[in-house]
Amino acid sequence: MLIRSLLIGCFLFFLGSTALMAQDFEYVGAKKCKMCHNKPATGAQYAQWADSKHAHAMESLKGDDATNPKCLKCHSTAASVDKSLIATLTVEEGVSCESCHGPGSKYFPNAIMKDREKALANGMMIPDEKVCLACHNSESPNFKGFNYEEYKTKIAHPIPAK
Numbered sequence: 001m002l003i004r005s006l007l008i009g010c011f012l013f014f015l016g017s018t019a020l021m022a023q024d025f026e027y028v029g030a031k032k033c034k035m036c037h038n039k040p041a042t043g044a045q046y047a048q049w050a051d052s053k054h055a056h057a058m059e060s061l062k063g064d065d066a067t068n069p070k071c072l073k074c075h076s077t078a079a080s081v082d083k084s085l086i087a088t089l090t091v092e093e094g095v096s097c098e099s100c101h102g103p104g105s106k107y108f109p110n111a112i113m114k115d116r117e118k119a120l121a122n123g124m125m126i127p128d129e130k131v132c133l134a135c136h137n138s139e140s141p142n143f144k145g146f147n148y149e150e151y152k153t154k155i156a157h158p159i160p161a162k
């Protein structure tokens with residue numbers, strides 16, 4: 001009996017926590033990150049992203065392709081995530097910060113962001129190769145192959161060492 005109620009308890013806890021996560025973290029869009037991540041002294045991550053192919057990924061989709069879910073799933077963060085989780089992210093921003101760093105509604109406030117542990121606990125991700133492979137794979141009609149170290153260097157936007 002005890003084991004059974006423990007199991008049911010765990011199951012309910014599991015249901016509860018996944019439902020909580022699903023509602024908790026929403027996508028806010030790159031402009032929200034720009035407020036703090038566009039100063040040259042700290043690496044101007046926004047400007048570097050805005051210059052990258054990721055930010056312009058929607059421009060590659062011409063005509064009907066611009067509304068084709070089969071293309072949008074990799075060319076737009078907003079079009080590739082659950083619609084109920086979109087706060088202020090737009091389809092036009094292409095592959096945005098939050099495809100790689102996680103939905104930012106809970107971690108973007110300064111008090112959370114400046115504390116790495118808190119940011120991670122509030123949905124921030126430091127991406128690894130797996131995150132890239134979700135889009136950089138042979139399902140892409142224009143796949144050019146993927147070498148993580150090489151591609152990571154091409155999009156690098158570090159905080160300069162003090």
Ligand code: HEC
Pocket residue numbers: 028029030032033034035036037097098101103104107108109110113114116125126159
């Ligand atoms: C209110 C200001 C503010 C906003 C808004 C903000 N950040 Fe930050 N962010 C910071 C600060 C401060 C740090 C810590 C910098 C440091 O460690 O030198 C940081 C660090 C980070 C890091 C590095 C974490 C690590 O420890 O390696 C990432 C990734 C990041 N932010 C992503 C984002 C993204 C994506 C957004 C938008 C969804 C965003 N930030 C919005 C202030 C902000």
Ligand code: HEC
Pocket residue numbers: 053054056057058059060073074075076077080095099100127128129131132133134135136144148151152154155
């Ligand atoms: C949500 C999908 C998605 C994710 C996740 C993603 N990418 Fe991309 N990436 C794209 C798309 C789409 C393009 C092409 C944009 C265009 O040109 O229209 C691209 C282009 C690039 C390019 C430019 C390639 C060239 O031809 O010059 C580099 C470099 C790159 N990505 C690196 C990465 C790395 C590294 C990661 C993981 C940290 C990553 N990407 C994660 C979708 C994604």
Ligand code: HEC
Pocket residue numbers: 060061062065068070071072073074075134135136137138139140141142143144145
């Ligand atoms: C599985 C993810 C994925 C899907 C699905 C996808 N793309 Fe892409 N697309 C990419 C990536 C990643 C790149 C960057 C090329 C690379 O480095 O492999 C890219 C690049 C492109 C480019 C630029 C080509 C170049 O030579 O730089 C065009 C145009 C494009 N895609 C159109 C489309 C169209 C049209 C569709 C739908 C029919 C589509 N893509 C579906 C991921 C995808």
Ligand code: HEC
Pocket residue numbers: 030033034037045046047049050054095096097098099100101126127152155157158159160
């Ligand atoms: C295609 C994926 C991708 C996108 C889009 C992206 N980043 Fe990153 N970001 C990365 C990767 C990969 C790293 C390096 C992680 C590591 O340290 O291994 C990184 C690191 C960072 C860091 C920490 C730098 C450091 O030196 O600690 C900050 C801050 C950051 N990103 C902010 C942003 C912001 C803001 C945006 C949007 C304006 C953005 N990123 C868009 C993949 C991405």
